[in-house]
Amino acid sequence: MSARHEGEGQHVAPGTVTETGTDAADTPADTAPAAETAPTASSTAGGGSAPEASGPSVLQRIARGNLLVIVLAFVFAFLVGSILILVSDQAFREAAGYFFARPADTFTAAWQAITEAYAAMFRGAVYDYSGAARVAEDIRERGGSGLYVLGPAFLRGIEPLLETLTVATPLIIASVGIAISFRSGLFNIGGTGQLLAGATAAGYVGFAVSLPPVIHLIAALLAAIVAGGIWGGIAGLLKARFGASEVISTIMLNWIAVYGLAFALTTAAFTGANQAQPTSPAVAGTARLPLLAGDDFRLHAGLVLALAAIVFLWWLMNRSTVGFRFRAVGSNPRAAEVAGIDVGRSAVGVMVVAGALVGLAGATHVLGTEHRLTGDVAGSIGFDAITVALLGRSGPVGILLAGLLFAGLSTGGRYMETSEGVPIDLVQVIQALVVLFIAAPPLVRYLVGLRRIDRPRRPRPSRRAAAYAAEKAETSKGAAA
């Protein structure tokens, strides 16, 4: 037998192994130092072939996308948005009409249209610096100075921010609910239905029952949590017991909730005395969420609930036994089952918890902002929550940021429409584009030429291999000579 051992074959970082002799580093019985160095070789050993354990599902890949991809998705969405701004901008279209005569005009008009639109968006979503300046001017004219100027001006300036926070409140809570289902492997599209269930329950308790102040509010919130939980739980139960796809059942439950509420608003139980209008009476003051920034602003205590929901998400998914089971079932239901986890019960549990949170979101919307039930009280919150959960990678911090961002886009978009005449539909387009780009990471990478972002970089051959190649070349040259 002709066997040659090669001592230099071991992958051992120099200086870390105290034993002398190279073979020692190979034995598994080896002590700590080798165990520390060995992983570089052995933990990557799977990299040679396809990784053994299958990766996360498509849903989870979308739900927990790459941060860079998300940022780039935004950049591209805004770029496409810019084109739409130009198309809708009168000045730009006129300048483009005589492009070949004076091309500079076109570019100036384009720049102006885009910057003004996005500046308006910022003013409408975060800080209205021009509004603040106007207020300051007013007060100064009337002889005020110092804090008398700064205070009111600042309040005027942050009005959009407070409005953004108000809009973000139900969005964030609902996203937390949706994120729980995403991370547990269930594609819960039922945001609208669960939200309406919660909103209806909270609203009904709010206007039809009379209770003392704090208790009334708590009762209304609990009613929403229960109703949302039941609405979500139905989909979970259908999946666990009958194998119904949660995607389909949640969508159908959306319609049932939408038309169920529309029907309810034609009955005396919901419309009260005024049966001509399909709206409910206003929620009693005792059931309303207290305002946080005074009567001039809509910001309400729901924001506190939103922050609590964020913390709850972190706790549930990282620190609780229930969340551990949810995640396990979401990633590999079969392995979870073999480990004694009841997959069906977990599906129901996930949908109940998710639905309860989305229902709570509906309650904050009705008890904090709308104060009465209407047919489209949910607006697009239920679907936006899905987008926010995707965008926030279903994580607590991500959802907080994405929720604020989406709320800002919508408040800013409204202001942009009134001040610059850019249709608010543009914002919807941007939101949709963001999701599209996030759903197709390879597309984003292709667009920026970053094709290898999460594939192995085209590596340099090892020094040994290079030396080998050189040696080969040498010998072949020698042979030729």
Next chain:
Amino acid sequence: MKLELQGITKVFGTFVANDAIDLVVEPGEIHSLLGENGAGKSTLMNVLYGLYRPDGGEILLDDRPAHFSGPGDAMRAGIGMVHQHFMLVPPFTVAENVMLGHEPTSKGLLDLATARRTVREISERFGFDLEPDAVVEDLPVGAQQRVEIVKALSRRAEVLVLDEPTAVLTPQETDELMGIMRQLRDEGTSIVFITHKLREVKAVADRITVIRRGKVVGTADPTADQTDLASLMVGRAVSLDLDKAPATPGEVALEVRGLSVRDAAGTPVLDRVDLDVHEGEVLGVAGVQGNGQTELTEALLGLQSEARGSIRLRGQELVGRNTRQILDAGVGFVPEDRTHDALIADFTVAENLILDQHHRPPFGSGLSLHPAAIRERATAEVAEFDVRTGSIEDHVSTLSGGNQQKVVMARALGRELSLFIASQPTRGVDVGSIEFLHRRIIAERDKGTPVVIVSTELDEVIQLSDRIAVMYRGAILGIVPATEDRDVLGLMMAGYTVEAAREAVAAGRGRTADSTLAHEGEPA
């Protein structure tokens, strides 16, 4: 065709999967590529097959450099590959599968007649016994493999790469495959035979190249000693024998009576199984894959809701209980497919180690998990089982197969057990780790735990078991002592009863090359 690989290098990130590998396969030679899992055999063959572009080195076919940008190129150049997991379309017929990808057409329509003829020709030439119109999913595994070979040959493959071809075969089927390989070789086909089974290498190879950690560490003749080959493969001295004291069985701990399971179609997949397992004994369950072993372990674990009969563990009836209750009764379980049934890929090593215990103190109580206890446990288990991982917070999917298996074993063995069941305990695990895992299993037995080992690797069953039950078509064909003749076991796996198998072996039939080698190769 002569195949030559010169200095093939393939790097993934910082990991050198193939480091300047040289390999020469002469025409009409069976060249065995021997190496542990993760040694770089598959990477090398994927380079050869055009699936990976090498970072250095060259492929020469008949001394002319060849460059493949995909499997299509490789196939055209005369390289055929039979993958470990068959690339067949199950509902298609043999002929349809064979022509898939280069369908003969006439006037724009598929020319099935030509495909049928091709299958029949090749099949007759090598005595494959393949019916062109048989549907692939109805064929036994061995026949499916022959379909793969026909597929490669129909594309005029002159170099045939067989990637772990025997993993799915019975000893008898393995023998047939070896016959086919020899025949192909005699007709001039070069064969690259990838495996980690030393016996087969010795039985069929003309030359052996051993690869370890991406490098060629030696070449050998088939006459080389098995232990030497194993040591070369692993890089240190290994002993292929498991030193175990004779079992000291105690009372019957597990009593299985009349256990039956029917599948969705109503066919019995487990047919009135009776088993006794004593304390401190290893009962091996041998059999070709798909003869009810999976259903047996699943029924024991409460994963088969339709199970009928009785399973008593120390007097407690388990049938009708759910998996959670059975695990809590002290049953440790290692499922046959770690990726699918045991591990959660995007969970950390630490989380995977407590997957079935997460709700019990000290890891969790009520609603909350206790991260400190979980970390502590993970650190201890990783050290004890020598799991090679960067950190216990790494995703388990970043571990190599052997280390993943250690995680699964550590989880199952990490507490007091009343029964230990392991299915394919060392599937896809390297030789070094196998030794370690086997010792752990025996240690568990010696603590007095009843152990059930299910494996399709006859060697493993023989090595570990004190008694062996052979399963065939959902039933136990017989229970024999572990000292039973290999050939008898092999025939039983093919459906012979104990008596018939013994008679056949006594009459000299059913002897396999494999077992002949086994007797000469193993030190007594």
